[in-house]
Every structure is written in structure tokens, then in C-alpha cells.
Amino acid sequence: MSATLSSPKTRAALRTSARISVELLLILVMLTVALWVLGRMWSVVWPLIVGLLLTTLTWPLTRFLRRRGWRPALAASVVTLLFLLGAVGVVALIAVPVASQSGELTDGVVEGLQKLREWAAGPPLNIGDDQITKALDTAVARAQDGLGSMVTAVVTGVSTVVNGVITAVLAVFLMFFFLKDGPRFLPWLARQLPGRLATDVPTVAARSWDTLGAFVRSQALVGLLDAVFIGLGLWILGVPLVLPLAVLTFVSAFVPIVGALFAGFVAVLIALVSNGPTDALIVLAIIVVVQQLEGNVFQPMIQSRGLGLHAAVILLAVTLGGSLAGIVGSLLAVPVAAVIAVVWNYVREQLSDPPQEPETDEPHTGVAVPS
Template sequence: MAGSLNPVKTRTALRTSARISLETLLVLLMTGVVLWILGQMWSVIWPLVVALLLTTLTWPPVRWLRKRGWKPALAAALVTVLFLLVLAGTVVLIAVPVASQSPELASGVVDGIQHLREWASGPPLNIGDDQVTSALDTALDRIQNSVGDIVNYTVTGVSTVVNGLVTAILALFLMFFFLKDGPRFLPWLARQLPGRLAVDVPTVAGRSWDTLGAFVRSQAFVGLLDAVFIGLGLWIVGVPLVLPLAVLTFVTAFVPIVGALFAGFVAVLIALVSNGWTDALIVLAIIVAVQQLEGNVFQPMVQSRGLGLHAAVVLLAVTLGGSLAGIVGSLLAVPIAALIAVFWIYVREQLSDPVPEPVPDEPAEVPAD
């Protein structure tokens, strides 16, 4: 028979549970306060985030120039000007044609979903339930709005997020200062902090910068490869709107897993509406082949260190970010999750006991003869 509960152990367990619950509530409260403060400061934080992301892309050429004797300000100025020229050329050569064809892209997606509805309502599926029809209508509206939003972000960039030109100019100025004075930041930060914080905070900041840079540069490179190969395949098959679809593929590459599925879905729908089932299946095969190359060849080669995040964590982060902040949240979800992982790994390292070094066995004494 089971014995009666020990009152001392019971009270101790209740006190421990109450203390842990209170501490958890306090942590959640402080997290909510911090998020609220960040939301109030979003007009400043968003240009800062954009500047950091751009700096991760433009820092390698600045570092290369500085190693060859260039002054920090001169190297940062040259790379910033070159970045602006590349950005302007991209707007003229790509964004303008994409903007002119974006209504066709959105209508093509809508027509493709209508084709799928008609096919699903006929044999052999014979789906005619009102709830299914309502769900398809909802998906139709959401995808149409999403395509418009993504094309909008692609065409107008940062300037659509917060007050347009002010945000873009502020982000560019911040990028220049980050490129010029970036290596001085961590030593300066260490001098400003007291005690152990002078070591912990710069260490976490340095690791976070390395992780963020690896993510942004690898995603940009892999997205460019995806856009080139998929765009080339669409051009060979004869699918219209090749340029908008290639740009959409590049942009959505910054949203792992979900972005590739969305861009592939849009490309297949356009091929279905314009060229029929045969070409749609060919486009689907091309996209699957390119995605397999990306997952098995491109990503391991480019992301040598990776983010250390499981695919399920990435998927949940993208879903949560999209539900909280739309497309911006989806774009920033994975980098934020990776930075949280960096912070957690460092805290775990500091709280873990050091692994004891093995003690060498003492040689056995040999008895004297």
C-alpha cells in the first residue's frame, strides 16, 4: 500500500513550484515590457535592423580593402557608393519591369487557383462541399494579397516599411558608420560595461554578428543560385513572367522552407494557367530538382557552420513571425531565433560545470627484489 504524503516534502514541493511560477511570470512580464518598448521604438529599430543586415552583406569587401591598407572611412565610402550604384541598377533593370508585370503575376496566381478549384470539383475528386469552397476562397484572397505585398516589398524595398525615404536614408547612413567603425564597437562596449558584463556582452555580440552574417550572406547567395537556375528553367519551358518569378524566388529565399514552397507554388500556377498541365509538371520537376540541389549541395557548401537550428524550429519561427508581424516578421524570424540560440548556448556554457580533466593513472610500484 502507498504511504501517506510527507507534509514536509509536500510543503517544500509547493514552495518550489510557487517560486518557479513566480519567477517565470516575472520573466514573461519583463519580456512583454521589452517587446512593448521595442514596438514603441520601431521607427528607430527598423532602420537599425536593416542597416545591420546590409552591413553583413557589404562588410567582406570593406574588410578586404582595409587589409590592403585602405583607410576605414575611404573603404566604407567606396563600398557604400558601389552598393548604391548596384541598388540603383537593380531598380532600373529589374524592379521596374517587375512592377509593370506584377498585376499579371497576381492575376495569374488567381487564375491558377481557379483552375485547381475546377479540377477538384470534377472527377475523380468531385469536391463540392461548401466549407472546402469557402476555404479555397479564403486561400485565394490571402495568396493574392501576399503576392501583392511581396511584389510591393521587392519593388519599393525598405521605403515602404516606415516613412519611405527617411528610413532608407537612415539605414544607409547607419550602414556606412557600421562599416567604418564596426571593429571599434566591441572594445568600446567592453569599456562601458562594469564587471563581468564587460566580457559577457561583447562575447555574445561577437557571436551574434558572426551568426547573422553567415545567415544573410549564405541565404543571399543560395537565393541568387535558385533564382538563376529556376529562371533559366522557366525561360526554356516558355513560361511567361520569368523575371518577376525569378525575383520572387530570390526574395523568398530569405524565409527558409516556407519561402521556397511559396515561390515554387506561384511558378507552377503561372505555368498551369499559361501553358497547361504538361508544362506545369515540367516546372514542378525543375523546382524540385533545384531545391534538392540547394538542400544537398549549395547549402552544405555555403553554410559551412549553419545556424544550429532544427528544421521544425525554423518552421515554427517563420509561422510565429508571420502571424505576429506579417512578411517582415517572416523575414526576421529565423535570424532572431538564431540569435536567441546563440544567447542560450552562451548562458548554458557559463552555467555548466567544467568537464573534469582525466587524472592519469599513477604507475604501479614495482617491489624491490
């Protein structure tokens, strides 16, 4: 005997499916509108994001000074000044040694490229001049595209260098105010919100802040590992400018994909100019091994432990962010995914039923039983 469908149950199921579909469409529309508004306000949002990232990096020192009795304004001023001095020192550490040998490096680069061309034209490759020229043109075009993407990631929607400087200045000023007045923000926010929002929003904001700090610290640790291992390899091979290259490797770790490629290209090029093609190939092998360890071992393990995200989720988030918004999307994908996970976990906590106490016939004596 075949079973027949129940008309009331079918209609109820269809109504439920339609209601859920409409609700999902409304959520998608709201997200689209929010992203559109975010894009229109990006020139303001980007300095805010950079300021928050810098604040998470400099807040531990500020907190240390405040706990030692320093006034908030003084602690924030000292930390901001130290940050600026450190940034200028990093730039000088990279720029001054390179500039002092710029003439020699330029001549060596030209000579090195010519040697590569002659080597590729001979056996066993036997690549013709036309093929070499075409490959070089393609490489130059890709390098220009990559450089343009990196510049876009730095200024993000800002069309001139002046606006880029303004963005950096705004980020530093915002960092100062976040360091100075940050602990007072959540109590102020709680007073402005009505009802349950006064508890929920500050709680989610506090958890998101902890997550953002974990992301920046983990990224800095990954960059430090890259700089130490690559710098050690360069030092063993006797490649010049080891310290500037190590610093460049550390700084470029905060710009996914393009940063690592750029730092690796500079290191291999300098090794080629100074030590010859054999050491350049060894440097390339060292960089490839370190980058593979970083991308497949260090970064997923460190970030998954600090952010509470599975390594596969991190890899997928970076891929999705890069496909949607390029380098900026790759940079922000992991913290955004972590914040979404924070919000989801909090909502799930609020919607879950409290755990029920197991029923027992024995009276409760109030004495803790050791486990």
C-alpha cells in the same frame, strides 16, 4: 505498510515550486514589457535591423579592402556605393525588360486568363461561370491580402511611402556607419559596462554577429540556388525574360513564403502568355519541385549548418514567427532563434562546472601523447 508523505519535505517542495513559478512569471512580464517597448520603437528598430542585415552582406568586401590598407571611411564609402549601384542595377534588370514588353504582356495576360476560363468551363472540369467568377474573386482577394502583407513587411508599421523611403535611407546610412566603425563598437561597449558585463556582453554580441552573418549568407545561397535552377528551367523551355525572372527569384528569397509565391506566379504567368498552357504547367512543376527542395532540403541543411540549429528547430521557428508577426516574423524568426541559442549556450557555458582532470598515479611529464 504504506508510505506516508513527509510534511517538511512537502512544504519545501511547494515553496520551491512557488518560487520557480513566481520567477517564471516575472520573466514573462519582463519579456512582455520588452516586446511592448520594441513595438513602440519599431520605426527606429526596423531600419536598425535592416541596416545590420545589409552590413552582414557587405562586410566581407569591406573587411577585404581594409586588410589591403584602405582607410575605414574610404572602404565603407566604396562598398556602400557599390551596394547602391547593385540595387539600382537589379531594379533596372527587372523593370526595363518588363516595361519594354508591358503592352504585349498585358494583352497576353488578358488572353491567357480568358483561355484558362474557357478551359475550366469545358470538359473534364465543367466549371460554371459562377464558380469561376467566385474562384477568381477569391484568388484576387487573397492576392491583394498577400500583396498587402508583403508591403507591410517592407515598410513595417510605416503608413506612407515617404516613411518607407526614409526607412530605406536610414538603413543605408546605418550600414555605412556599421561598416566604417563596426570593429570599434565592441571595445567601446566593453569600456562602458561594469564588472563581468564588460566581458559577457561583448562576447555574446560578437557571437551573435557571426550568427547573423551566417544567416544572411545562407539565405543568399538558398536564393541563388532557386534562381539558378528555376532560371535554367525557364531557359530550356524558351521562356522570355529569363534573367529578370531569375533575379526576381533571388531577391524574393529574402521574403519568406510570399516572395516565393510572387516570383513563381510571375514566372508561370509569363510562360503562359509567351509559350502557352503546356509550358506554363511545366514551369509550375519546376517551381514546385525547386521550392520543395529548397524548403525541405536546401534551406534546413544550409541554415542548420551555418547557424548551429537543427532543421526541425528552423521549421518550427519560421512557423511560430509567421503566426505571431506575419511575414516580418517569418523573416526574423530564424536569426532570432539563432541569437537566443547563442545566448543560451553562453549562459550554459558560464554555469557549467569546468571539466575535471582525470586522476592518475603516474607523474605528469609534460610530453603530449599523440592520439
